[in-house]
Amino acid sequence: MTYTAPITEQRFVLETIADLPGLAQLPRFEAATADLVDAILEEAGKLSAGVFAPLNRIGDTEGAKLANGVVTLPAGFREAYAAYVEGGWMTLGADPAWGGQGLPFALATAVQEQTTSANMALSLCPMLSQGAIEALTAHGSEDQKQTYLTKIISGEWTGTMNLTEPQAGTDVGALRTVATPAEDGTWRIKGSKIFITWGEHDVADNIIHLVLARTPGSPKGTKGISLFIVPKFLVNADGSLGARNDLRCVSIEHKLGIHSSPTCTMSYGDNDDCVGYMIGGENAGMRAMFTMMNHARINVGLQGVSIAERAYQHALAYAKERVQVRRIIEFPDVRRMLMTMRGLTEAARALTYLNAAAVDRAHAEVDELARREAQALADLLTPVTKAFSTDIGVEVASLGVQIFGGMGFIEETGAAQHYRDARIAPIYEGTNGIQAMDLVGRKLPQARWKSLFSDMRADFALLLGETAGLAPYLEDALAALESATTWLAEGSGDDNAAGATPYLRMFGLTVGGWLLAKQASAATQRLNAGEGDPAFLKAKIVTARFFAEQFLPQAAALLGPVTRGAETLFAIPDESL
Missing domain, CATH: 1.20.120 (Four Helix Bundle (Hemerythrin (Met), subunit A))
Structure with missing residues (x-):
C-alpha cells in the first residue's frame, strides 16, 4: 500500500485551473515562485510517502486508545506529527504577522491532499487546527492571537471545533452548553460535546478547543450562540503552560474508519471551573463558526479527492500485477473502472483547487470588485466541492474494492480501508444533503x-x-x-x-x-x-x-x-x- 504524491498532476492543475502563476503576480503572494512551489510539492511528497503513509495501516489496525482520560495514538504518530511541525507545514497559508508563510491556500491545498492521501486519520489533526486558525485570525483579539494563534500556526498546539451535542446534531440552535461570566472577565463553560475530532491526544502539548455555548439571557436559537476559546491547559502571562483546565474526554467513538483519529465526547465544567475566553463578541458565535466551517468544507471535499487518489493508485498497481488468464488491467471492464476512477478523481481535484484559488483571490485581489467576484465564486463552489468530491471519494474507493475482487473484501489488502475511511467525508461538516440545500437555497x-x-x-x-x-x-x-x-x-x-x-x-x-x-x-x-x-x-x-x-x-x-x-x-x- 505505497503512496506516491501525484506532483506532475498537481502542478499542472495548479497552473491551468488555479492559475497559480497569476496568483503569484498579486502582492500578497509574490513569494509563490515556480521554484518554491516545486520545492514545496517535492518535499511534502517525501514527508507524505516516507513518514505519513507507512503509518496508515498501523493506525487502522491499532487505533486510538483512551485510558483514564488520556488518549494515546499508535507508535510513530507523535514522531510523524513532530516531523510535520518541524518542517513548518502548518504555517504555509497562515498570516505572516503571526508566524505563517502567507502562501496561497491553493498551494496549501495541494500539500494537504498529499498528507491526507498518505494518512487521512493523522491529517485530520492539522486540518482541525486550520479551522481554528481561520476563526482566530478573523475574529480573535490581538491578545488572543498573541497567546494562541502563533502556537497553533507553528503546530506546537492543536485546535478543535466543538459544535455538536447529542440532542442538537445539525440543529446547532438547540445546543445547551452554557457560559457564565466570571468576575475577572473570563467565562465558566459547562456542558458536553460529541464527535470532537482530535479532541484529546498525545501528539502536542496543548489543545485549544473552540466551543459554542449560550450566555445567560441570550436569544433562543442560533442568534444566542457565542464562541469561546477553551484551552486544555491554561496559559500563563509569559506564554508558558499553567494548570489543567476543567475539561476531559469521557469516551472515544468506535468507528467504521479513520480508527487512529480520536473522535471524542468532551465534558466541560464537571467541577464548575472550566475557564473560557469569548471570541468575536457575545451572540456572534455563528459568524465565527461559519468562518471555520466554510474553510473546513473545502478541506473535507479535499479528503474525497485524497482518498480517491490513494484508492486509484492502489487499484492500478494491483491491476497491473494480478493475473487471471492475463493481467486484469487488459480486460475492458477493469480499464473502464480504472478510467472512471481516474476521471472522477481528476475532475474533483480541479474543482477543489479552483475553489481554493477563488478563496485566495477573495483575500488578495487588489481591486475590490475582483475580490467580491472571487468571494461569490468561492461561496458558490464550496457546497459543490464538499459534496461532489466526497461522494466521488466513496465511489472511487468502492470501485477500488471491486477491482481487487474478493481480495478487496479482505482487510489484509488494505482496499477496504480506503472505502471505510472515505465514508465519513460525505457526513462531515454538514451532510451532503445539507450542502445541496445550501447550494439551491442560498x-x-x-x-x-x-x-x-x-x-x-x-x-x-x-x-x-x-x-x-x-x-x-x-x-x-x-x-x-x-x-x-x-x-x-x-x-x-x-x-x-x-x-x-x-x-x-x-x-x-x-x-x-x-x-x-x-x-x-x-x-x-x-x-x-x-x-x-x-x-x-x-x-x-x-x-x-x-x-x-x-x-x-x-x-x-x-x-x-x-x-x-x-x-x-x-x-x-x-x-x-
Missing part, C-alpha cells in the same frame, strides 16, 4: 452562476483540434444545467428540496467536465509547443474525452430528476414505507 439566488456559466461557454468555443470534439458534450450538459438552474430559481419549498441533490451532482459533473476540457486544451497547446511530458499530456486529453463521453451525458440526464418535484417522494404514507 447560493443560486446570489446569481454568481450566471457569469460562471458564461465563462464556461466561452471556453467551449476555444477548444481546438482533438479537444473540439468535447464541445457538443459540454454544451448539452451546460444547457441542461442552465434549464435546471432556472427551474429551481423559480421554484421553492419541497419541490426544490427534492431536486437539490441530483442538481448538485449535475453541477459537479458539468463543472468537472469543463475543467478537464480546459486541461486538455492546455495539454494540446503544450504538446504542439514541444513542452512537458508527452505521455502525461496525452493522458490528460484522453481522460477529458472519457469523462465527456461517459459522464457528461449523465449530467444532462439529471434534468428530469431535478425538476420532477416532491410529489412522488411523499406519495407513500409514512406507515407504508
Whole structure:
C-alpha cells in the first residue's frame, strides 16, 4: 500500500485551473515562485510517502486508545506529527504577522491532499487546527492571537471545533452548553460535546478547543450562540503552560474508519471551573463558526479527492500485477473502472483547487470588485466541492474494492480501508444533503452562476483540434444545467428540496467536465509547443474525452430528476414505507 504524491498532476492543475502563476503576480503572494512551489510539492511528497503513509495501516489496525482520560495514538504518530511541525507545514497559508508563510491556500491545498492521501486519520489533526486558525485570525483579539494563534500556526498546539451535542446534531440552535461570566472577565463553560475530532491526544502539548455555548439571557436559537476559546491547559502571562483546565474526554467513538483519529465526547465544567475566553463578541458565535466551517468544507471535499487518489493508485498497481488468464488491467471492464476512477478523481481535484484559488483571490485581489467576484465564486463552489468530491471519494474507493475482487473484501489488502475511511467525508461538516440545500437555497439566488456559466461557454468555443470534439458534450450538459438552474430559481419549498441533490451532482459533473476540457486544451497547446511530458499530456486529453463521453451525458440526464418535484417522494404514507 505505497503512496506516491501525484506532483506532475498537481502542478499542472495548479497552473491551468488555479492559475497559480497569476496568483503569484498579486502582492500578497509574490513569494509563490515556480521554484518554491516545486520545492514545496517535492518535499511534502517525501514527508507524505516516507513518514505519513507507512503509518496508515498501523493506525487502522491499532487505533486510538483512551485510558483514564488520556488518549494515546499508535507508535510513530507523535514522531510523524513532530516531523510535520518541524518542517513548518502548518504555517504555509497562515498570516505572516503571526508566524505563517502567507502562501496561497491553493498551494496549501495541494500539500494537504498529499498528507491526507498518505494518512487521512493523522491529517485530520492539522486540518482541525486550520479551522481554528481561520476563526482566530478573523475574529480573535490581538491578545488572543498573541497567546494562541502563533502556537497553533507553528503546530506546537492543536485546535478543535466543538459544535455538536447529542440532542442538537445539525440543529446547532438547540445546543445547551452554557457560559457564565466570571468576575475577572473570563467565562465558566459547562456542558458536553460529541464527535470532537482530535479532541484529546498525545501528539502536542496543548489543545485549544473552540466551543459554542449560550450566555445567560441570550436569544433562543442560533442568534444566542457565542464562541469561546477553551484551552486544555491554561496559559500563563509569559506564554508558558499553567494548570489543567476543567475539561476531559469521557469516551472515544468506535468507528467504521479513520480508527487512529480520536473522535471524542468532551465534558466541560464537571467541577464548575472550566475557564473560557469569548471570541468575536457575545451572540456572534455563528459568524465565527461559519468562518471555520466554510474553510473546513473545502478541506473535507479535499479528503474525497485524497482518498480517491490513494484508492486509484492502489487499484492500478494491483491491476497491473494480478493475473487471471492475463493481467486484469487488459480486460475492458477493469480499464473502464480504472478510467472512471481516474476521471472522477481528476475532475474533483480541479474543482477543489479552483475553489481554493477563488478563496485566495477573495483575500488578495487588489481591486475590490475582483475580490467580491472571487468571494461569490468561492461561496458558490464550496457546497459543490464538499459534496461532489466526497461522494466521488466513496465511489472511487468502492470501485477500488471491486477491482481487487474478493481480495478487496479482505482487510489484509488494505482496499477496504480506503472505502471505510472515505465514508465519513460525505457526513462531515454538514451532510451532503445539507450542502445541496445550501447550494439551491442560498447560493443560486446570489446569481454568481450566471457569469460562471458564461465563462464556461466561452471556453467551449476555444477548444481546438482533438479537444473540439468535447464541445457538443459540454454544451448539452451546460444547457441542461442552465434549464435546471432556472427551474429551481423559480421554484421553492419541497419541490426544490427534492431536486437539490441530483442538481448538485449535475453541477459537479458539468463543472468537472469543463475543467478537464480546459486541461486538455492546455495539454494540446503544450504538446504542439514541444513542452512537458508527452505521455502525461496525452493522458490528460484522453481522460477529458472519457469523462465527456461517459459522464457528461449523465449530467444532462439529471434534468428530469431535478425538476420532477416532491410529489412522488411523499406519495407513500409514512406507515407504508
